[in-house]
């Protein structure tokens with residue numbers, strides 16, 4: 001485990017230290033519920049992890065010089081898709097809020113999109129992926145899982161250029177192009193499409209010092225009223241539930257069983 005994780009673990013509170021009723025309900029629904037298993041998605045994940053076919057991959061995080069490399073599907077499935085625990089959180093967030101419109105940046109093989117869809121079957125999900133070969137595999141996976149997901153093969157930048165000014169999103173999951181400038185830019189460009197009830201989820205907020213800086217600054221954006229740091233995911237809320245903003249670093253109670261409620 002790395003230094004960032006120890007820092008997170010040391011500072012993390014449990015649900016019992018949360019003040020706002022809104023964040024308490026969030027923590028209860030997302031962090032303290034028993035795991036719900038989705039054998040169809042996890043069987044597919046295991047199949048992808050064993051798939052040695054090769055594809056030409058384009059790295060869209062590499063700026064103007066888009067790097068093309070040859071890799072296996074197994075390698076992508078092992079290294080760049082969300083861990084089952086993170087998928088479980090995404091499923092529960094989607095299930096708790098029942099967002100009408102979901103936007104995901106970074107489809108990869110479609111595993112996190114599938115969990116978001118399972119949580120809220122009535123949602124319209126749009127997921128954006130720059131790499132055309134990965135995009136094709138994700139589409140095959142959505143058909144195999146019988147999921148209706150609007151998947152778009154585009155760069156995040158071009159998608160944002162083309163988006164209608166009237167388009168709002170209820171849940172946004174940013175899971176790609178993890179650097180300071182890109183994260184800040186995408187957030188600013190998405191702002192006009194947020195409602196007060198929108199939930200913005202950022203992946204890999206402690207992955208690098210750049211991402212930690214972006215997370216700290218976004219938490220303090222004037223639009224943000226509360227935030228939750230779950231180490232892998234950072235979640236931003238814009239709803240003015242509290243007169244005082246509340247920012248929490250949270251961990252499921254079972255990992256800090258001594259952090260209980262001492263008084264009401």
Ligand SMILES: C[S@@+](CC[C@H](N)C(=O)[O-])C[C@H]1O[C@@H](n2cnc3c(N)ncnc32)[C@H](O)[C@@H]1O
Pocket residue numbers: 058059060061080081082083105106107108109110111112113128129130131134154155156157175176177
């Ligand atoms: C970490 S993976 C997404 C994982 C996926 N959300 C999951 O957990 O199953 C990030 C994906 O974003 C794509 N990506 C990164 N930067 C991008 C950009 N600027 N435009 C479009 N796609 C991009 C990459 O090709 C990669 O497939």
